[in-house]
Amino acid sequence: MSPEQTFPSAARLFPERLKSPWWIGHIPFAFELIGRMQPRTVVELGTYSGSSFAAFCQAVEASGGNGHVYGVDLWQGDVHMGSFDEELYQEMAAFTSTRYPNISTLIRKDFNEAAASFAEGSVDLLHIDGTHTFEAVTNDFETWLPKMSDRGVVLFHDINVTEQNAGPAALKFGVRRVFDSLKANYAHAEFDHCFGLGVLVVGNAPDASVMRLIDEVKADAAKAFFAEKGDAVSKHFESLGIALPQHGSYGAESESTSSSVTPHDGQSAPVAQSHRSLLRRVFDRLRRMVA
Numbered sequence: 193m194s195p196e197q198t199f200p201s202a203a204r205l206f207p208e209r210l211k212s213p214w215w216i217g218h219i220p221f222a223f224e225l226i227g228r229m230q231p232r233t234v235v236e237l238g239t240y241s242g243s244s245f246a247a248f249c250q251a252v253e254a255s256g257g258n259g260h261v262y263g264v265d266l267w268q269g270d271v272h273m274g275s276f277d278e279e280l281y282q283e284m285a286a287f288t289s290t291r292y293p294n295i296s297t298l299i300r301k302d303f304n305e306a307a308a309s310f311a312e313g314s315v316d317l318l319h320i321d322g323t324h325t326f327e328a329v330t331n332d333f334e335t336w337l338p339k340m341s342d343r344g345v346v347l348f349h350d351i352n353v354t355e356q357n358a359g360p361a362a363l364k365f366g367v368r369r370v371f372d373s374l375k376a377n378y379a380h381a382e383f384d385h386c387f388g389l390g391v392l393v394v395g396n397a398p399d400a401s402v403m404r405l406i407d408e409v410k411a412d413a414a415k416a417f418f419a420e421k422g423d424a425v426s427k428h429f430e431s432l433g434i435a436l437p438q439h440g441s442y443g444a445e446s447e448s449t450s451s452s453v454t455p456h457d458g459q460s461a462p463v464a465q466s467h468r469s470l471l472r473r474v475f476d477r478l479r480r481m482v483a
């Protein structure tokens with residue numbers, strides 16, 4: 193069987209909404225996972241301008257299931273991204289209410305606070321993409337693990353941020369360490385492209401189709417297929433010429449919000465500046481990759 197036959201949702205769908213470059217190489221895998229899994233409840237921690245969120249919504253809609261996608265974010269910024277203007281949230285809210293009014297909900301809360309809105313065992317698919325320090329990602333995983341259903345799968349973005357691909361600011365990223373500390377205990381898969389995606393099957397009774405997918409993507413040919421499909425998405429994004437928003441510095445002026453955004457992370461403005469320089473380098477690198 194060709195990869196197109198093995199991974200039909202990844203082969204068939206193409207993303208409708210692309211707003212930032214950092215995650216979009218994983219959209220083909222998200223399409224395939226959701227197509228097979230048909231999750232009832234998807235939760236994303238860290239929605240920002242919605243590239244990953246919109247892909248989850250598109251896949252849920254295309255799967256014909258009755259899933260619902262929740263995007264959790266304060267839309268205030270964080271120690272990596274800087275501080276956001278209110279328009280970022282307004283644009284996301286307008287998008288979701290017009291394009292996916294029945295299957296999506298934005299929750300404007302701190303991740304820890306939002307967890308109280310979900311019953312234990314109710315979340316099928318969780319995407320962790322908020323603050324990327326070791327402490328923050330550990331906190332997000334531990335806080336949300338009890339919410340995961342028997343079919344539960346957790347995605348971790350940025351398991352492959354290195355000094356080679358992102359410069360010195362990569363030292364602040366602890367996702368790789370968290371994922372490595374967990375993966376011995378769970379069925380898992382991982383991708384290196386687009387700064388890496390970790391996939392952890394945390395439920396006790398996972399779908400057979402999901403377990404097959406976890407096995408299938410271990411093959412080099414499958415990894416190459418998803419990397420190529422992801423690269424095609426990145427090239428398309430580049431061709432759109434979308435300007436990324438400039439964010440302000442996050443720290444002293446956000447003192448009152450920093451504890452709610454990142455209660456476990458005392459970093460401030462200098463880190464935000466270093467991360468903005470990381471984001472510039474990442475974007476330059478993507479430009480070179482697709483040139």
Ligand SMILES: C[S@@+](CC[C@H](N)C(=O)[O-])C[C@H]1O[C@@H](n2cnc3c(N)ncnc32)[C@H](O)[C@@H]1O
Binds near residue numbers: 215237243267273454
């Ligand atoms: C890397 S961005 C998410 C990118 C997004 N998934 C995409 O596809 O473009 C991280 C987001 O997490 C949010 N965030 C970080 N820590 C948070 C927390 N503890 N509570 C709520 N939002 C948080 C930030 O506001 C930011 O929008």
